[in-house]
Amino acid sequence: MPTSKRRHVLREVRGGIGAPCGFEAAGVRCGLKRKGPDLALLYSLSPAHSAGVFTRNVFKAAPVLITRDRVGRERVRAVVVNSGSANACTGTQGHRNALRTVEVAAEALGVPPRSVLVASTGVIGAQLPMRKIVSGIRRAAAALGPGGSEEAGKAILTTDTRPKSLAVEFSLDGRPVRVAGMAKGSGMIAPSMATMLAFLTTDAHVPSGLLQSCLARAVERSFHRITVDGDTSTNDMVLLLANGEAEAGKVTTRHGLARFQAALDRVCTHLAREIVRDGEGASRLIEIRVGGAKSQGDALQIARTIAGSPLVKTAIAGGDPNWGRVLAAAGRAGVEFEPELVELWLGQVRVVREGAVCRHDERAARRAVGGPEVVIALGLNAGECEATVWTCDLTAEYVRINAEYHT
Amino acid sequence: MPTSKRRHVLREVRGGIGAPCGFEAAGVRCGLKRKGPDLALLYSLSPAHSAGVFTRNVFKAAPVLITRDRVGRERVRAVVVNSGSANACTGTQGHRNALRTVEVAAEALGVPPRSVLVASTGVIGAQLPMRKIVSGIRRAAAALGPGGSEEAGKAILTTDTRPKSLAVEFSLDGRPVRVAGMAKGSGMIAPSMATMLAFLTTDAHVPSGLLQSCLARAVERSFHRITVDGDTSTNDMVLLLANGEAEAGKVTTRHGLARFQAALDRVCTHLAREIVRDGEGASRLIEIRVGGAKSQGDALQIARTIAGSPLVKTAIAGGDPNWGRVLAAAGRAGVEFEPELVELWLGQVRVVREGAVCRHDERAARRAVGGPEVVIALGLNAGECEATVWTCDLTAEYVRINAEYHT
Numbered sequence: 001m002p003t004s005k006r007r008h009v010l011r012e013v014r015g016g017i018g019a020p021c022g023f024e025a026a027g028v029r030c031g032l033k034r035k036g037p038d039l040a041l042l043y044s045l046s047p048a049h050s051a052g053v054f055t056r057n058v059f060k061a062a063p064v065l066i067t068r069d070r071v072g073r074e075r076v077r078a079v080v081v082n083s084g085s086a087n088a089c090t091g092t093q094g095h096r097n098a099l100r101t102v103e104v105a106a107e108a109l110g111v112p113p114r115s116v117l118v119a120s121t122g123v124i125g126a127q128l129p130m131r132k133i134v135s136g137i138r139r140a141a142a143a144l145g146p147g148g149s150e151e152a153g154k155a156i157l158t159t160d161t162r163p164k165s166l167a168v169e170f171s172l173d174g175r176p177v178r179v180a181g182m183a184k185g186s187g188m189i190a191p192s193m194a195t196m197l198a199f200l201t202t203d204a205h206v207p208s209g210l211l212q213s214c215l216a217r218a219v220e221r222s223f224h225r226i227t228v229d230g231d232t233s234t235n236d237m238v239l240l241l242a243n244g245e246a247e248a249g250k251v252t253t254r255h256g257l258a259r260f261q262a263a264l265d266r267v268c269t270h271l272a273r274e275i276v277r278d279g280e281g282a283s284r285l286i287e288i289r290v291g292g293a294k295s296q297g298d299a300l301q302i303a304r305t306i307a308g309s310p311l312v313k314t315a316i317a318g319g320d321p322n323w324g325r326v327l328a329a330a331g332r333a334g335v336e337f338e339p340e341l342v343e344l345w346l347g348q349v350r351v352v353r354e355g356a357v358c359r360h361d362e363r364a365a366r367r368a369v370g371g372p373e374v375v376i377a378l379g380l381n382a383g384e385c386e387a388t389v390w391t392c393d394l395t396a397e398y399v400r401i402n403a404e405y406h407t
Numbered sequence: 408m409p410t411s412k413r414r415h416v417l418r419e420v421r422g423g424i425g426a427p428c429g430f431e432a433a434g435v436r437c438g439l440k441r442k443g444p445d446l447a448l449l450y451s452l453s454p455a456h457s458a459g460v461f462t463r464n465v466f467k468a469a470p471v472l473i474t475r476d477r478v479g480r481e482r483v484r485a486v487v488v489n490s491g492s493a494n495a496c497t498g499t500q501g502h503r504n505a506l507r508t509v510e511v512a513a514e515a516l517g518v519p520p521r522s523v524l525v526a527s528t529g530v531i532g533a534q535l536p537m538r539k540i541v542s543g544i545r546r547a548a549a550a551l552g553p554g555g556s557e558e559a560g561k562a563i564l565t566t567d568t569r570p571k572s573l574a575v576e577f578s579l580d581g582r583p584v585r586v587a588g589m590a591k592g593s594g595m596i597a598p599s600m601a602t603m604l605a606f607l608t609t610d611a612h613v614p615s616g617l618l619q620s621c622l623a624r625a626v627e628r629s630f631h632r633i634t635v636d637g638d639t640s641t642n643d644m645v646l647l648l649a650n651g652e653a654e655a656g657k658v659t660t661r662h663g664l665a666r667f668q669a670a671l672d673r674v675c676t677h678l679a680r681e682i683v684r685d686g687e688g689a690s691r692l693i694e695i696r697v698g699g700a701k702s703q704g705d706a707l708q709i710a711r712t713i714a715g716s717p718l719v720k721t722a723i724a725g726g727d728p729n730w731g732r733v734l735a736a737a738g739r740a741g742v743e744f745e746p747e748l749v750e751l752w753l754g755q756v757r758v759v760r761e762g763a764v765c766r767h768d769e770r771a772a773r774r775a776v777g778g779p780e781v782v783i784a785l786g787l788n789a790g791e792c793e794a795t796v797w798t799c800d801l802t803a804e805y806v807r808i809n810a811e812y813h814t
Contacts, residue, residue, distance in 0.1 A: 234738060318810025320810065330465070399802060
């Protein structure tokens with residue numbers, strides 16, 4: 001979470017993913033989804049350093065394999081993204097289609113094919129309709145501009161109900177540097193890679209190696225701390241492009257890097273929380289804090305187990321302060337702790353003390369889980385470590401969406 | 408799964424949990440649930456050897472701690488079970504209430520208090536209404552009889568829609584031996600202890616040590632292979648009482664033990680499958696078979712991950728042959744395998760070959776996931792090991808039940 005110290009050097013700016021200098025974006029409709037734009041193009045006026053984090057799923061979609069191979073090695077000029085079809089489990093034809101997508105984009109933009117990255121999201125197992133993709137890429141290339149961020153943000157969505165983006169600015173040596181991002185969820189979201197797509201841009205000048213470690217750190221604190229349904233997709237990726245177009249020059253001093261990291265953390269945390277808030281069928285954002293643990297790993301494991309519990313998530317959907325389910329989930333996390341020392345808070349209401357229910361205001365507890373943001377805090381009283389994760393409630397609407405989302 | 412070889416020596420008999428010689432049961436209403444019987448009593452005419460398997464949750468309900476302490480050590484005469492209230496996270500008062508429950512039952516039956524076991528299921532965190540419990544136990548003791556099994560089977564239920572029981576008979580030295588059981592689900596069902604209550608009786612004469620290893624083996628093959636929602640409760644237990652009342656005498660020969668184990672496996676597997684079939688909101692039983700794995704552990708881990716995937720379970724709820732979600736779940740199980748070698752079958756329809764979608768009859772695939780029992784088979788083509796687990800689909804009804812089940 002951003003601290004107030006960090007906050008004062010950061011300010012939000014308009015312009016989304018295209019806000020940093022030298023980036024342009026476009027989103028067009030090529031007919032992969034039932035409606036709305038479904039193909040996005042992101043373009044850097046100059047070759048950019050790149051960093052990426054990818055799904056750990058054994059089944060990796062063709063675009064994941066291609067992009068992973070290029071990130072950090074090639075100077076990147078563009079990213080092409082389609083929604084509606086994941087191009088996963090599509091065999092050699094799927095691989096050829098992903099390569100062709102890249103080639104068409106390179107041709108339309110007049111850049112080398114190896115400088116183009118590709119990402120897909122949507123239904124697994126269908127081959128990409130290449131005619132539509134080719135036509136879409138050409139129109140997107142023609143539509144590129146600083147104002148295309150909004151359409152690009154829409155074009156990467158699947159079951160999301162709204163676009164998610166943020167751009168921030170900080171100053172380095174008195175000159176502005178910007179970091180921006182856009183992301184999509186909203187099912188198959190789980191820790192161990194945030195199971196989603198996020199694209200980040202910055203006009204900072206940061207070499208690839210350093211860029212990769214900054215990104216890994218930011219992802220660990222944000223996208224790795226969220227879960228919607230515990231499922232990890234075949235297509236997840238987070239990409240960060242740094243084109244060095246800002247006047248501030250190279251970010252290499254410890255001070256400069258700290259500012260850059262803070263800006264990146266801020267954008268990633270915002271996008272991660274927005275993904276959960278817009279989780280499939282979600283009606284409430286749930287923040288789960290586990291404190292007093294012997295190690296951060298323990299705290300994280302317990303927090304994730306609570307966040308992954310369907311019984312906790314359905315209780316919150318019903319506005320029910322069912323703390324027993326929270327304790328039951330904590331108790332099966334595979335972490336040893338003393339149940340007699342545990343306390344549990346729903347918002348500002350302590351409901352459990354020394355491992356057992358304590359006297360509390362039941363109406364206040366009910367109010368604490370009835371709003372759009374719910375905070376559940378578990379104290380183990382065993383150590384000094386803590387962790388926070390975010391999830392959403394599990395509603396009948398989640399089931400409806402996923403029972404009807406067609407193969 | 409029972410093999411045909413085993414099946415021919417076993418036959419199903421009537422009488423439920425009271426079918427083995429020397430066992431009686433009763434179920435009465437004492438007002439813990441909104442309606443129906445909610446207190447069960449199980450009684451053995453002679454002291455029985457006992458075995459038990461218990462929840463691994465850090466938070467263990469008071470009755471779990473008391474019963475775990477007695478099982479295998481004391482000769483058991485009775486088990487008292489209430490539904491409606493779990494007596495978990497209830498502190499020292501909860502512990503005193505569980506002990507008092509045992510004492511009242513012992514007094515009503517005229518047996519030593521340490522020969523009585525206790526189990527509870529229901530809402531976490533509420534204290535037992537002891538006046539109702541005491542009155543219920545006395546009425547149950549008076550109602551005990553060979554015909555009480557049906558009411559006892561109803562009295563242990565919570566959100567289950569129907570009782571689950573089975574009794575089987577095999578012969579040893581030409582004389583009949585019986586094994587019977589009853590169980591309840593139906594939420595908070597997960598592997599690593601089947602998160603439910605099951606009570607098993609037999610008139611075989613098997614000493615406690617041997618009984619415990621037979622039970623552990625049967626549970627590993629049945630209750631540990633099912634999942635409804637991945638949540639493990641604070642109250643799970645499986646108890647087995649063996650009173651030796653059958654004429655066949657001691658079961659100690661290898662041949663006799665094999666027959667006993669087969670009968671126990673049959674009862675446990677039946678109950679486990681029935682629990683899943685009656686999972687909260689379930690409309691379909693899903694059997695997941697993973698074969699061709701390098702180890703049984705690998706096969707089991709992948710099968711469990713598929714069984715636990717909300718996206719797989721919602722797809723099946725919608726009658727959607729969404730094999731991509733099955734592969735995506737398999738791929739995040741934490742097991743290394745070659746995606747290019749994988750094949751996947753929905754019922755009799757092969758939908759994936761060499762890791763990619765293959766030509767198949769889509770209508771047949773849809774039919775394969777549209778019935779009351781769905782079989783999903785994943786072949787890794789990497790080894791000789793296999794595992795089967797059972798789960799159910801995830802419906803909007805599951806969410807409704809769990810959003811409304813009151814704290």
